[in-house]
Amino acid sequence: MHRLTTSAWTLLVGLLLSTPALTQTLYRHQIEALPSQPQQQALAELLADTTARVTAAQLVAAVPSGRARVSLAPMFSAQLGSWPFESLVGSGLFKVIADYQSQHPRVLQLDAGSIDLAQLERTVANPKILSRYKDGFLLSYPLLIGAKAALLVEDSHLYLNSHSGAALINLGQLRLQRSHLQSWSGTADPARPRLFRPFIMAWAGSLTLIEHSSLARLGYNAHLTRGLSSRRSPQQSAGTGPARVLIRDSQLREMASGAELHDALVLIDNSSFADIQQYAIDLHDSRLSLRQNRIRQVRNQSAIRIGGASSGDVTQNLIVASGKSAIEVVAQTGDLSLRDNLIGNSGSSGIRLQDRPEQADGRLLVAGNLITNSRGSGIDAENIGAALIAGNRINASPEYAISLRNSRPQPGQIGLFDNRLANIGKSMIRSLGITQLQLGGNRFEGLAVNQVVLTGDLLPVQSLLLETTVQLGCIAQLQIAPTAQAVTPQPRAPRCD
Template structure:
């Protein structure tokens, strides 16, 4: 049974009595030696300026208006022969060995053909009238049934508005977009004629949009598309090896739409993508899979991912993932690995994942390309709330709430010590099975304003490189409102550091 999660479903409070037991300290200012780590006080306004800079840098990576509009004039539509390996057939070649041509051969008795739209815009009604061939496109249920692959050429557009387009599974139907594919108030779905699907050679229709193309999906429903093969998992964008590296990214706008039972709802590479207010239900691999692009993923609901994470980010991706609800995923709710670029993960509700809330791996953010994880509510995960590994650079974990996990609230482990700074401020952590915070192998950690719920008799609040200075850090950042920098892995002489309520100043 899925676990429900809400802002009111996770309660945090500071157990002041237990903290005093851990510290064993009076209310007076503390003076202490620092073994194997160096602690120093930081001015609060300086740290606030760093966080503001990270926010401003992420805001500066915001997407411009995508400017999607159909070309003028009536498009031409006709049938053309598909070649799997010939000059100019590069946009078919990736599908030679993934089942598309095999499925086509089961339906078309001649050399494979595709419907090609060129030179303007066209609707389904207009296309059906022009083709006048029910084996290719015919009336079906509340719209049309397409049984041939369809190619939208550069400078052309297919407009599907207030109707449905069904893609016949057993004829190798797919939409190959190099122009504009526009869905408004529409339904796009596979249809198998109620025949059982083969498990030996699985195939489902898909949408492939090459770099330079445009995709607009507004107020629409997409159902049962894609299967687990390269570039065929659902709605996909990519830059072909046959396209110049300078080719403009695909532009994708998805708004107020619903994706149900796709292999991957949106697999976007080399794209500028704005995904807003949409729902992803029961995806197989990922709901949103992003690589090399500029993105805004805001206000979406993701419920149920069978095999992997809800949102995955890789490569040179910059932008914002904000205000989303991601529940019931097989792995992490949000996964960021081998990523570069200013990226904000803000104010998301993440829970009931069978992995971590947020997974971060192999990252080296910088002050000019920060990773800002701020204001997220994470709970009821089977892994840690935030789990990071092989991370250096400038990582900001600010004002998050993490609760109800059997692992760690926040865990960062590097196999080798990496330079950089983790800013860990204003977080509320409670209901944690292991330690609240584990940090290993990072040069500097900045802590302050974090609130902890737990029993210090039964668990450590801070472990790893922070364990030797756990009581000092808690005294300086919880009992007194100070901001501390901990430099790890250094052997320093015993020195005195005094903290008191003067930090409020």
């Protein structure tokens, strides 16, 4: 995010002091009571910041002028210049292509200009490659969009032939507008080889634009073939920009993964994902904005996974019935905001945060989310150095509402503010191995008789923390440091007024 808000973040966690690594099993709890007003001001500033968002204007590109040149080019799996076909090599698709083409595999290639499907069909003039079919066109060859070319799929249907190894490989521009793209397998034939579902591969420097359209039955679970994928090849020049992907007002269904994007600039807005096998959205080393999308029935993995040097915002999405977590953040660095999402019926935790050390660049904000009926904890954070978790509503989780765990105690800068936690199976908040923590304004509802509210390292000072934050309305700044002797009597916090 823009450094305009660095002061706000510092205000929230700047009072937390670093401590040496824990080498002993006894803890010293040091608690300071702070007034809540500065924290509320800093939090409001953070929540008002929108500078991390990716906008459609950042994805605008002019359509190449002139009619694209169309040619048939030989495909090779292992020679200089064959890197665009990487996704076809390890998956056995070359054999499928060769069986259909009965010759050395060739690709339909576009260069230097733009072309729509009707123009392309007339130019090719070979129904074995591209033919009219039902309400659109059936493509039976792999199609390579060159770096200075664009394929325009507008107000039409494009079917990709599964029996022939058809796929779209994008180095330039793929523009799908008010159209439908899906795999086609025809009638079943036991004599034919095993079907491979077609896919879209977008390389660095390309633009993939999907608006008011749908993708269906694409991809299978193999390298770069899971649906819509992007990647940067080592063979591409260092000056090549990221792949740019815009999905807006569209539907993706029955995919291996919806969008598996690496090194990309990504905006996915007001779109739906349903009946996905692996991940609905899987992002690595990317700048992203995921807004107001609807994700349902992700069978095997999390609905959204974000990792690597990724930054941006995940805002106001509805995520229901994911196989694992609704949102999974793993080994991620960079400013990331997870805000105002509606999450229900997750197969494990609602939001999973993992392996983000304190030294990670950027900040992690988890705010305003509604998380209900997760099979694990509402928010589960493991080996996280710094995060701000504020204003979330977590209900009906059988484990913990918020679980913080560091396998090796490390200096941490965790803030838990204004969360509303209700009807939780175990304790409301668990903290293990977090040496620096701020709490305040959290509400605990639907408590069972004799239920422990705070557990783990917080249990010895549970009463004092609740008195400080609930009864007195202060912010409790807790530091847990190593000591050779247990400290008695229990520490007492001064009033914050």
